[in-house]
Amino acid sequence: MATPLTGACIFGQSGGPTSVINASACGVFETALKSPYITTVYGAAHGIKGVLNDQLYIIDEEDPQELALLPYTPSSALGSVRYKLKDPEVDDTDYKRILEIFKKYNVRYFFYNGGNDSMDTCSKVSRYMKSVGYECNVIGVPKTVDNDLYGTDHCPGFASAAKYIATTCMEVSLDAKVYDTGMICIIEIMGRNAGWLAGAAALASASGEGPDLIYLPEVDFDIDKFYADVERIYKEKGKVIIAASEGIHDKDGKFISEYAGEAAKDAFGHTQMGGLAQVLESMLKTRIDCKSRAIELSLMQRCGAHCGSQTDIDEAYAVGKAAVEAATSGETGLMVAIKRVSNDPYTWETELLPLDKCANYEKKVPMEWINADGNGVTQEFIDYALPLIQGETKMQKVNGLPRFAKLKKVLAK
Amino acid sequence: MATPLTGACIFGQSGGPTSVINASACGVFETALKSPYITTVYGAAHGIKGVLNDQLYIIDEEDPQELALLPYTPSSALGSVRYKLKDPEVDDTDYKRILEIFKKYNVRYFFYNGGNDSMDTCSKVSRYMKSVGYECNVIGVPKTVDNDLYGTDHCPGFASAAKYIATTCMEVSLDAKVYDTGMICIIEIMGRNAGWLAGAAALASASGEGPDLIYLPEVDFDIDKFYADVERIYKEKGKVIIAASEGIHDKDGKFISEYAGEAAKDAFGHTQMGGLAQVLESMLKTRIDCKSRAIELSLMQRCGAHCGSQTDIDEAYAVGKAAVEAATSGETGLMVAIKRVSNDPYTWETELLPLDKCANYEKKVPMEWINADGNGVTQEFIDYALPLIQGETKMQKVNGLPRFAKLKKVLAK
Numbered sequence: 164m165a166t167p168l169t170g171a172c173i174f175g176q177s178g179g180p181t182s183v184i185n186a187s188a189c190g191v192f193e194t195a196l197k198s199p200y201i202t203t204v205y206g207a208a209h210g211i212k213g214v215l216n217d218q219l220y221i222i223d224e225e226d227p228q229e230l231a232l233l234p235y236t237p238s239s240a241l242g243s244v245r246y247k248l249k250d251p252e253v254d255d256t257d258y259k260r261i262l263e264i265f266k267k268y269n270v271r272y273f274f275y276n277g278g279n280d281s282m283d284t285c286s287k288v289s290r291y292m293k294s295v296g297y298e299c300n301v302i303g304v305p306k307t308v309d310n311d312l313y314g315t316d317h318c319p320g321f322a323s324a325a326k327y328i329a330t331t332c333m334e335v336s337l338d339a340k341v342y343d344t345g346m347i348c349i350i351e352i353m354g355r356n357a358g359w360l361a362g363a364a365a366l367a368s369a370s371g372e373g374p375d376l377i378y379l380p381e382v383d384f385d386i387d388k389f390y391a392d393v394e395r396i397y398k399e400k401g402k403v404i405i406a407a408s409e410g411i412h413d414k415d416g417k418f419i420s421e422y423a424g425e426a427a428k429d430a431f432g433h434t435q436m437g438g439l440a441q442v443l444e445s446m447l448k449t450r451i452d453c454k455s456r457a458i459e460l461s462l463m464q465r466c467g468a469h470c471g472s473q474t475d476i477d478e479a480y481a482v483g484k485a486a487v488e489a490a491t492s493g494e495t496g497l498m499v500a501i502k503r504v505s506n507d508p509y510t511w512e513t514e515l516l517p518l519d520k521c522a523n524y525e526k527k528v529p530m531e532w533i534n535a536d537g538n539g540v541t542q543e544f545i546d547y548a549l550p551l552i553q554g555e556t557k558m559q560k561v562n563g564l565p566r567f568a569k570l571k572k573v574l575a576k
Numbered sequence: 577m578a579t580p581l582t583g584a585c586i587f588g589q590s591g592g593p594t595s596v597i598n599a600s601a602c603g604v605f606e607t608a609l610k611s612p613y614i615t616t617v618y619g620a621a622h623g624i625k626g627v628l629n630d631q632l633y634i635i636d637e638e639d640p641q642e643l644a645l646l647p648y649t650p651s652s653a654l655g656s657v658r659y660k661l662k663d664p665e666v667d668d669t670d671y672k673r674i675l676e677i678f679k680k681y682n683v684r685y686f687f688y689n690g691g692n693d694s695m696d697t698c699s700k701v702s703r704y705m706k707s708v709g710y711e712c713n714v715i716g717v718p719k720t721v722d723n724d725l726y727g728t729d730h731c732p733g734f735a736s737a738a739k740y741i742a743t744t745c746m747e748v749s750l751d752a753k754v755y756d757t758g759m760i761c762i763i764e765i766m767g768r769n770a771g772w773l774a775g776a777a778a779l780a781s782a783s784g785e786g787p788d789l790i791y792l793p794e795v796d797f798d799i800d801k802f803y804a805d806v807e808r809i810y811k812e813k814g815k816v817i818i819a820a821s822e823g824i825h826d827k828d829g830k831f832i833s834e835y836a837g838e839a840a841k842d843a844f845g846h847t848q849m850g851g852l853a854q855v856l857e858s859m860l861k862t863r864i865d866c867k868s869r870a871i872e873l874s875l876m877q878r879c880g881a882h883c884g885s886q887t888d889i890d891e892a893y894a895v896g897k898a899a900v901e902a903a904t905s906g907e908t909g910l911m912v913a914i915k916r917v918s919n920d921p922y923t924w925e926t927e928l929l930p931l932d933k934c935a936n937y938e939k940k941v942p943m944e945w946i947n948a949d950g951n952g953v954t955q956e957f958i959d960y961a962l963p964l965i966q967g968e969t970k971m972q973k974v975n976g977l978p979r980f981a982k983l984k985k986v987l988a989k
Contacts, residue, residue: 209756238750337651338879435953458874466751552976563965
């Protein structure tokens with residue numbers, strides 16, 4: 164091993180936040196603050212934008228007790244961003260600026276926390292720095308509630324969202340069945356292209372209270388089959404609980420949420436607006452006359468840290484820690500991934516994968532984990548997801564409410 | 577005290593369920609099962625309808641370990657109902673049938689769990705039984721997430737919903753502020769005529785992360801004032817978090833959620849459907865061009881038992897227990913209420929109030945607890961609500977998910 168680089172590090176958060184993204188921040192910060200090779204620990208305000216805008220928070224100035232609360236604080240503590248860097252061959256303006264900032268603060272370590280797009284950013288920064296001969300170790304730290312990041316068994320953030328979704332589906336299913344009258348309840352779950360989160364609703368069903376029907380975007384949504392599914396269950400039980408990914412689409416690729424205006428007119432002929440759940444509700448109203456509820460789990464599913472999985476929190480911390488350890492060992496151009504070692508008992512370890520292998524690919528739910536009818540998942544999915552939601556969050560409470568980390572956010576001059 | 581009556585008891589659940597309504601059921605069941613005066617404990621399927629339809633579950637047949645899980649099981653374990661009895665003077669058909677069932681099972685104790693309407697049912701049954709000389713002690717057990725029941729300091733079910741709302745508002749507020757771009761987030765909260773639940777969002781704000789503006793139905797909603805409030809905060813911070821009761825209305829009493837069709841047309845001139853949050857979102861889109869989110873807490877706020885208040889659970893159990901103790905002591909025609917003895921430390925006790933004093937009145941948030949601008953609540957509201965959300969639920973988990981009670985529901989023949 165070469166002598167490790169000595170210099171500052173920057174950590175940035177990117178993309179949609181999760182319940183545990185700050186656990187990875189904590190893993191990076193606590194490890195970097197202790198590293199003899201890292202002189203100053205910076206947090207970039209709003210990801211790569213904070214680098215471009217020279218807005219770096221000095222993490223060394225933060226109270227360690229507040230940093231220790233980060234694993235239980237949802238949303239991005241440093242602020243997030245959706246910003247895709249151009250290819251350096253096409254336009255290297257941003258890269259020159261990043262290099263300028265890296266030189267200004269003697270940044271020798273760069274850690275970037277995000278999903279597919281963020282790993283792409285990470286990969287491009289890594290390649291550019293190499294191309295100009297600037298020594299800087301770049302490591303990607305995975306996160307996404309969507310669980311669609313390639314190369315890692317699962318992605319920090321997914322499990323806590325899955326636990327929130329499964330718990331909420333159990334509770335809502337009980338509530339929706341309370342009267343002796345007909346009821347259709349549709350629960351809309353995040354996931355534009357990958358159905359991992361909607362599939363997590365099956366953990367509720369497997370535990371005895373959950374959706375009767377679960378629709379994932381991996382399968383083309385067939386409206387006639389949907390009507391038949393719902394009508395069959397309604398006839399049998401008088402109540403139907405449905406979970407669906409926001410991204411379900413027909414065989415032509417058209418999102419069902421965009422069906423407003425066609426099948427989904429209300430009683431007055433008005434177009435039904437709103438999300439997928441409302442569109443499905445409107446469509447079903449044309450077939451079954453009963454009470455209904457359209458529920459969107461909205462932001463809550465990705466920020467419901469009070470219902471977080473401690474396994475997820477621990478893993479999110481570990482990938483941050485592993486990123487710093489890898490970088491200070493001389494590694495660069497890699498992403499930390501989680502490898503499932505065994506399922507029963509569930510054990511895991513971190514591993515390192517080339518960034519360009521992980522960036523820009525979307526990992527979908529395998530078709531063989533979706534049932535033949537395309538309205539549920541198989542036992543394989545349950546076996547995959549269930550170990551991940553184990554363990555109750557150790558979130559600290561004050562006055563009956565979460566005590567979230569409060570950072571001072573002292574800007575480097 | 578007269579010799580206590582000896583006979584069976586019936587317990588029924590009525591109205592919208594709560595996270596803790598089954599804690600009251602548990603309080604009734606465990607106390608009644610131990611009472612030397614109660615021969616058999618029945619649970620009515622779907623409240624008073626279960627009595628009318630002779631659908632009574634024999635609670636004595638249930639596994640005590642499952643009954644012990646009821647305090648942590650949301651929704652009505654016996655099934656609920658919305659059914660208003662006619663005045664016996666107008667039509668006594670239902671009462672004659674109830675009397676027939678009471679005689680058939682030698683029912684000498686009747687406990688009914690619900691809100692305003694249910695206390696009315698309770699009161700009517702009590703009066704009718706007296707009028708025909710049938711000895712049966714009738715006690716009302718309060719519940720409602722809306723907290724609008726007259727005579728009791730607060731109502732079991734409110735505090736757990738308040739805790740869920742405050743926790744969720746904290747988390748959503750953090751998440752909604754994650755990007756360095758403008759954001760308006762509107763959170764719609766239950767409460768048609770009383771703003772207790774929307775007011776609970778202020779517990780989040782008081783803890784440092786919560787809505788900037790909170791609108792309650794006690795104050796006429798002024799749209800121009802609303803626009804001014806939002807625009808002022810948007811200009812200052814670039815993000816606005818708004819909480820609003822579903823029941824806010826203009827000075828003419830028209831619900832804002834019904835404004836669809838007037839102010840709330842989408843870009844294509846279509847009427848915006850959906851709930852209040854979407855209407856407000858559409859209205860604001862005509863004034864401020866930024867990202868927005870309309871979030872409805874929907875059923876989750878009343879069934880989110882995983883985020884329940886243990887104080888609420890304990891109180892809900894206690895009012896059930898107190899109902900049985902009162903009835904077997906010869907009391908009748910009363911409702912159990914919660915009396916706040918002191919606020920710091922918070923202590924409370926149960927008391928008994930005449931049913932006809934509690935039925936049919938709606939307790940609203942006092943105007944002096946709403947701020948002068950009509951867009952928030954005062955410290956008095958916080959001081960009132962905060963003690964009630966203390967204590968984390970002792971909900972049992974299996975495989976990382978709630979373990980809800982499973983009743984056998986053996987029907988009496």
